[in-house]
Amino acid sequence: MGAVRSAEADVDRQRAAARELYRREAAPLVRLATVLVGNRSIAEELVNQAFVKVYPRLGGLERPGGYLRTTVVNLATSYWRREAVAARHAVPDERVEPEPALPADVSEMWSALQRLSDRQREALVLRYYLDLPDDQIAEHLGVRPATVRSLVSRGLTALEKELTR
Amino acid sequence: MNEPRTTETLVRRTLRAHDGGPVDVDTVLDRFERTLDGDVIVPLRTEAPRRRPRSALIAAAAAAAIVLVAGLAIASVADDDEGGTRTATSPEAGTGFFVPTELPPGWTLSRIETEPVDLEADRTCPCTIRRWTDPSSDLVLDSFEAADLGDYPPMPASSSETLRPGEEIEVWSDGPDPHQVVRIFDADWAMSVSGEPVGTALQYPIAVHDGTFDPEARELEADEPVTITEPTTFQRVTVVFDTPTGQADYTLVRPGLGDARGTFQGAPAGPVPGGPLYERPASGTHAAMLSGVWNGADIVLGENPDGTEASLTDLRTLAASLRPASAATWEAFVRTAPTTEVEELVDRAVAPTIADLTEG
Numbered sequence: 084m085g086a087v088r089s090a091e092a093d094v095d096r097q098r099a100a101a102r103e104l105y106r107r108e109a110a111p112l113v114r115l116a117t118v119l120v121g122n123r124s125i126a127e128e129l130v131n132q133a134f135v136k137v138y139p140r141l142g143g144l145e146r147p148g149g150y151l152r153t154t155v156v157n158l159a160t161s162y163w164r165r166e167a168v169a170a171r172h173a174v175p176d177e178r179v180e181p182e183p184a185l186p187a188d189v190s191e192m193w194s195a196l197q198r199l200s201d202r203q204r205e206a207l208v209l210r211y212y213l214d215l216p217d218d219q220i221a222e223h224l225g226v227r228p229a230t231v232r233s234l235v236s237r238g239l240t241a242l243e244k245e246l247t248r
Numbered sequence: 249m250n251e252p253r254t255t256e257t258l259v260r261r262t263l264r265a266h267d268g269g270p271v272d273v274d275t276v277l278d279r280f281e282r283t284l285d286g287d288v289i290v291p292l293r294t295e296a297p298r299r300r301p302r303s304a305l306i307a308a309a310a311a312a313a314i315v316l317v318a319g320l321a322i323a324s325v326a327d328d329d330e331g332g333t334r335t336a337t338s339p340e341a342g343t344g345f346f347v348p349t350e351l352p353p354g355w356t357l358s359r360i361e362t363e364p365v366d367l368e369a370d371r372t373c374p375c376t377i378r379r380w381t382d383p384s385s386d387l388v389l390d391s392f393e394a395a396d397l398g399d400y401p402p403m404p405a406s407s408s409e410t411l412r413p414g415e416e417i418e419v420w421s422d423g424p425d426p427h428q429v430v431r432i433f434d435a436d437w438a439m440s441v442s443g444e445p446v447g448t449a450l451q452y453p454i455a456v457h458d459g460t461f462d463p464e465a466r467e468l469e470a471d472e473p474v475t476i477t478e479p480t481t482f483q484r485v486t487v488v489f490d491t492p493t494g495q496a497d498y499t500l501v502r503p504g505l506g507d508a509r510g511t512f513q514g515a516p517a518g519p520v521p522g523g524p525l526y527e528r529p530a531s532g533t534h535a536a537m538l539s540g541v542w543n544g545a546d547i548v549l550g551e552n553p554d555g556t557e558a559s560l561t562d563l564r565t566l567a568a569s570l571r572p573a574s575a576a577t578w579e580a581f582v583r584t585a586p587t588t589e590v591e592e593l594v595d596r597a598v599a600p601t602i603a604d605l606t607e608g
Contacts, residue, residue, distance in 0.1 A: 102277065106273055106277065110271040131276065192261075193265075207263075211256065227363065246255075
């Protein structure tokens with residue numbers, strides 16, 4: 084019985100730690116995921132999945148916040164890949180929510196961002212939304228810092244080209 | 249300190265305007281708790297099967313290998329462990345994946361990573377890439393055609409040569425004869441020739457340009473042309489080992505995108521089972537490096553992704569251990585990588601052939 088109580092206490096402690104982490108990290112992660120996938124409800128779903136994935140490993144992670152962020156970026160990438168497959172099969176795109184009234188240049192830029200490659204868009208989001216340095220972006224994307232600089236530079240160039248058409 | 253570009257400022261504003269604003273943490277936390285309690289079945293939109301069933305994967309690998317290495321279909325690629333010869337009909341031929349066998353004691357797999365390579369595709373494609381090689385792969389011709397090459401390449405020409413009377417073209421060359429790379433650019437066409445001095449290398453682009461190029465007469469084998477119709481990003485895969493003396497690595501990328509011999513001057517290395525290699529010993533400014541054009545992939549050893557210089561001895565040992573692998577064998581190898589995100593790695597690094605490793 085003692086062992087059972089001890090195991091239950093461990094589970095309770097892990098749940099409490101997860102709850103605390105969630106309260107601290109969920110809001111910025113949901114906003115990040117929203118920027119990455121363009122839809123709040125899908126963003127919440129991705130963040131939820133990220134937490135579910137991380138939950139069993141919580142005790143062994145040194146920086147669970149960074150790990151969660153990487154997981155969210157990866158899940159967003161997977162989401163876009165599947166969306167691309169779905170688009171090829173002519174599934175109606177229900178992802179796009181009505182866009183609030185925004186300045187024209189912001190709306191045009193948002194559209195242009197959606198036409199970038201996944202990696203370029205992710206690099207730009209991590210750079211200009213989260214203001215992360217190259218080495219941290221590289222860590223999240225699983226590439227080298229030099230690649231991050233290339234992705235950002237090429238992304239910006241592609242955006243400028245799009246907007247001057 | 250540079251002023252931020254207008255585009256950067258607008259990107260920042262745009263992203264902030266699209267983050268959805270305040271988040272109701274209690275609602276999402278409740279969902280998380282109910283998921284843990286089993287009350288909510290998470291709709292696994294992003295957790296759908298990451299890979300095709302094994303049988304489909306193998307079938308796709310075989311199909312892709314037939315299409316992608318048609319030009320190499322009769323070439324034998326490597327001796328197997330029993331001393332026999334594998335041909336392009338074997339499942340590992342032409343996948344472009346190579347795995348190490350029988351590394352010395354003390355070598356351990358440190359990591360496997362991927363890196364996107366778009367090779368100007370987002371700026372210059374639609375485009376078509378063609379490659380011809382002689383049977384020994386000493387001579388490699390790469391042709392790159394696009395509607396408009398724009399400002400590519402971004403470096404000044406080393407010389408100007410006469411293509412035909414009255415028509416001069418710019419030539420880029422790296423390294424001394426006879427292992428230099430010559431690149432020739434026109435408005436809509438670029439060609440690189442490695443393995444010939446400038447004087448004789450020019451005959452190939454001139455012949456292609458004039459429509460008199462006859463690969464068969466020159467005993468050159470042609471790869472299947474690759475046409476890229478939309479911006480495409482390919483993944484190159486780097487495998488890093490910890491060795492008793494430091495680290496050693498190899499990088500694979502689809503044929504024609506690796507610039508395998510264009511990045512340095514090298515002399516032919518000793519024979520290894522995977523294919524021919526050129527090597528450059530370490531000097532005051534360069535790390536040791538080996539590279540080559542192998543069946544289904546361009547390969548470079550010693551790129552030191554972390555700036556750790558590998559010894560030439562370790563790189564030679566690694567090169568000698570590499571054997572062509574089927575997609576299934578490659579996946580099994582990737583799954584041995586010491587990472588907590590192995591599924592994500594498999595997602596990025598496994599496909600029927602390395603040419604199928606694309607994103608976006």
